[in-house]
Amino acid sequence: MSIENLLQDVSTAVNARRGAIQHHSEILLKDVFQRVSTLRQAKRRFADELAPDFHFFDYLRSDELGLSRCLADLLDPIACDKHGKHGQGGLFLNTFVSHLSYSLKNANLEKWATTAECQAVTLEHQTNQGRRIDILIRFSNGGLIGIENKPWAGDQVNQLKDYANYLERNSTKSKWLLVYLSNRKPGSESIDSHTINKLQENENFLCLTYQDAEDLLQTAAQKTRSVRVRVFIEEMIKFIRTKVSGETDMSEQQEIQNSVLSSAENLEAAFLVAKTFDSIKTNLMCKLRSDLNKKLANKPYCLENNERFFEGRGGNDVGFKFFDCKMRTRLVIGFESSWFRDFFVGIASYNESDLTDEESELIRKIMDKIIDVSEPYGGIYPWWIYGDRVTVFGEGFRHWQDDAKPWVAINDGTLIEKLLEIVDRIYEVLKDQNALLCHDGLVKNIT
Known part of the structure; x- marks a missing residue:
């Protein structure tokens, strides 16, 4: 041949x-x-x-803090006259500690981390370095269990290392444990592998997935005597399964x-x-950027590029800069959490000190009328709102990782149309107001 x-x-x-x-x-x-x-x-x-399609958690605060609050209240056996708000006493804490003890193969944990010794369960506990541990369980014998709840956001630099040091310094006789609740491994920037190995050898560090959390909640729900609490837990499991773990x-x-x-x-x-899904998303985000730049060619504003936004990284946004409005603010779209989660639309200043409280309040009033009432004010964002609350987007436009709607809209071009409809509306209002905020810091013609 x-x-x-x-x-x-x-x-x-x-x-x-x-x-x-x-x-x-x-x-x-x-x-x-x-x-x-x-x-x-x-x-x-x-x-x-x-x-x-009716889910309780759709109407509650469903961010990281909201989930932490639910977990903390369930783990608290002493609130409301020593029975917990749920009325089940130590059921949830005992189930949790039993699982930790089994996973660590450490029977000693169940001796000091008991309901009888539980002194307080606090949310967002502030450390000496100004960091906040999501959930801290304190025991009267000097024991501490810290829980870092990471459903979506990435780790901060030295975050887990600092938490471990804090728990070690403030506990008694090595009675402490740091629990990392996430579907991902701890980031190397948060704690190095050598430190993790050492902590695990000393039974002071444990990783739990949200599948573990689901199993624990399911086990406790079967023993719960209150129908109301059982229904709440079942809804919480559904929320974790669909919104955190991304299951259908x-x-x-x-x-x-x-x-x-x-x-x-x-x-x-x-x-x-x-195997092709990641590359499909990458290609569609490239298409989004390319289509945006083409559509903006004849618009009175341009796109401020941010590669990390188009990679779906949390804490990153991309802005629309208006040419004839000499402003210290810009309209932005971004992902609050990593992996294309918590998509939002907002007004952002370039620096946190650029706006006074009065100016931020005026921006919120105007934007609340144009789009909808803002989420809680934070940092450089005087006004912002999650994508699924924006009428032209609707359901499915907050967590892009878990829903096909945003990707379909990118592919057929309708996302660009929806987005530019919002930008045009805001631009017209700002233009009619003779520029919302000028460089001299004066607010002009705002009604």
């Missing part, structure tokens, strides 16, 4: 393989779509009886699994599709 014929045979085989993969992927995706669509139709038909609805998940496992070809296609 000649080399040319060999290369031709190889090329034919490769093309045939590619065609087969594409064919099976298309079959899988169509089957999944049909199964899930049928299930959703059934849900809509019985929505008046089952209310499948359980019934939808089962239908998808049935489709994927129905044949070897479907299973292989599913793995190939899953």
Whole structure:
């Protein structure tokens, strides 16, 4: 066989393989779509009886602090006349400590971390260095358990190392434990691997996932005597499962699994599709940036580039700078948390000291009228709001990691239209107001 014929045979085989993969992927995706669509139709038909999309936590504070508060209240056995707000006494704390003891293989933990010895459970406990431990459980025998709750945000520099040092200094006879609750490993910038290994050897550090948290809550719920508390825990588990761990609805998940496992070809296609998702998101974010720059070519404002925003990193935003408004503020879109979570729209100053309290309040009043009431004021953002509360975006536009809607909107161009509709509205208001905030710091013509 000649080399040319060999290369031709190889090329034919490769093309045939590619065609087969594409064919099976298309079959899988169509089957999944049909199964899930049928299930959703059934849900809509019985929505008046089952209310499948009605979740308590949609109406509560659902950020990191809100989740920490729920966990802290459940773990507190002494509030409200020594029974806890939940009325179940030490049920949740005992279940939690028992799991920690089993995971650490440390029976001694259950001897000092008891309900009888529990002195206080505090939220956002401030350390000597000004940091805040999400949850601190203090025991009268000098023991301490600190819980760092990381559902979405990344770690800060030396954060866990500082927490460990604080717990060690303020506890008695090494009766302390730092629990890192996250679906990710601790960041190396927060604590180095050598320190982690040493702490784990001394049984002072433990990583828990949110799957562990779900299991603990489920175990405790089965023993809970109060129906109200049991329902609350079940809703909390659903929230963690969908909003933190990013799982789909359980019934939808089962239908998808049935489709994927129905044949070897479907299973292989599913793995190939899953492996491409990160690159799909990267390509779509590149498309978003490119489309934005093209659309802004004839607009009276431009895009201030920030590569970290387009990578979905938390704590990063990208701004729209108005040419004819000499302002110290700009309209921004950003992700408060990493991995494309907590998408928000806001007005930001370039420096925290740029705006007085009066100026920030005036910005909030104007923006509340244009869009909606702001989330709590913070730092350089006098006004900001999560994406799912912006009418033109709607449901699904807060946690991009867990929902297809933002990505579909990027791909078909509707996200650009929605976004520029907001920018244009704000620009017109600012222009009519003769510039909201001028460089001389004077607020002009604001009504």
